[in-house]
Amino acid sequence: MISTGLSPHHENFLQVLRSYYQLTKPRIIPLLLITTAAAMGIASHGHIDPVLLLLTLTGGTLAAASAQVLNCVYDRDIDYAMERTRKRPLPSGKVQTKDAVAFAIVLGVLAFTILATFVNLLSACLAMTGIAFYMVIYTHFLKRHTTQNIVIGGAAGAIPPLVGWAAVTGELSWAAWLLFALIFLWTPPHFWALALMIRDDYAKVGVPMLPVIKGEVETVRQIWVYTWITVAASFLLVYPLGQAGLIYGAIALILGMVFIKKSLATQPRS
16 A cells, blocks of 8 residues: 555555556546547637646546546456456556555546536536446446447547536537547447457457457448548538538548548458
């Protein structure tokens, strides 16, 4: 425990801090913050209050970290069974479960307090909804029980744009929900592409990811479908919503073509 001494699996206090930091899955959080900041930029028409941006991203970081730590706690059994995750802090014994839970609670409380006090209550409630959806709906009910786990569960990762939009406007417009939809639609092809590479690990621990249950051909087909829907939906910000201009449209077109090309690369070679 951090407060009483070092774990027998650590040699110094810096290693303790590193283990707790790793529990938050820090490589994932910047992706969530980018979508939050992008939503704030669109909602404010490019004139973001830097203090509001900093406070919102700080609260979002803490909320995302809390969700990731709770996920590590819940999935510590399969993390131990999978070779690529066995060295994570919980399965390796570097952090005790009760300490991780306490850490997650502290992060969540801080996130809510910062957002509710310095931003607005709607953004704070949305951030907490993201944690609850990620843990209860995705991690508990979906992840180990259905091939649609990442499709429905992707809603949790799509909430940060709503937080960002609410932080600026205090409400949620059609544009905010479109940003939510874009992340929601983008998540399955992104995640299934990764799942194709590590499907043996998922099969080993009984997680019914689409490549495990339906196979490569069906997974690639669905990646292809979701990719095209995502690219098409990205242009709705230009028309009919009118929240973005020609520069955004040009960038969306280029990135959409890259996305489609990457999706095409997942097609099995004959």
